[in-house]
Amino acid sequence: MNTIKNKPVAEVVKIAKTPNINPYILWELVGFNAIIVRELTAIRPDLTYEMKQKIIMDDNEYVRASYATRQDLTNDEFEKLANDENPIVRRNVAKNPKLNKQLVEKLANDTDQFVKAYIAKRNDLNDELINKLANEESPIVRAEIALRPNLNRTLLEKLIHDASSYVRAEIAHKRKDLTIDLIDTLINDNSTLVRADVAKYQKLTPEQIKKLSKDKSYIVQKIIAQKFGVIS
Secondary structure: OOOOOOOOHHHHHHHHOOOOOOHHHHHHHHOOOOHHHHHHHHOOOOOOHHHHHHHHOOOOHHHHHHHOOOOOOOHHHHHHHHOOOOHHHHHHHHHOOOOOHHHHHHHOOOOOHHHHHHHHOOOOOOHHHHHHHHOOOOHHHHHHHHOOOOOOHHHHHHHHOOOOHHHHHHHHHHOOOOOHHHHHHHHOOOOHHHHHHHHOOOOOOHHHHHHHHOOOOHHHHHHHHHHHOOOO
């Protein structure tokens, strides 16, 4: 009987990517010693229930995290993975678009800031969760809320005055829908990083360009000079 046990890892990786292999080889892939092989096997569409149960109990977090990306997880599997001890696994659960409402709410209260940040990126959050995450201790989480499309004006104004310059800089750097008054707020920010980011904004008024060209930071002045040819 053919076996992959003694084959080079590179060759087994190719086998793990090959469709329609016999069940005996598939079982060997599930238990293969190289983590990369088990990671690839975890997302195969032809796994049996028994194989899936073995993978979800794998002792390596990256294998379980790979399994957590599947779009065909059952509610029981989602529950188990959402309670995994390793945040690497829970982060992939948080990114999974098929995650149910109850587990979205659960992971919005996770102890890991990156799990909550991935939840903050989801497009299926209700207003209550958005407001909750906007008040999270971690600036990484608050920044993800600040970058949400169609964020209500009140919350955006709150976050544009956030205590963390990281949150304010992310708004200045990545939001493309800022109104003139919000840009003015960022232009007057006490952080050079924030002002440097807003200086790169595409829709500055002549007055805003002039003000930034006279900024106390040479970095900001240089950006304006290079972008608009304006020198103070």
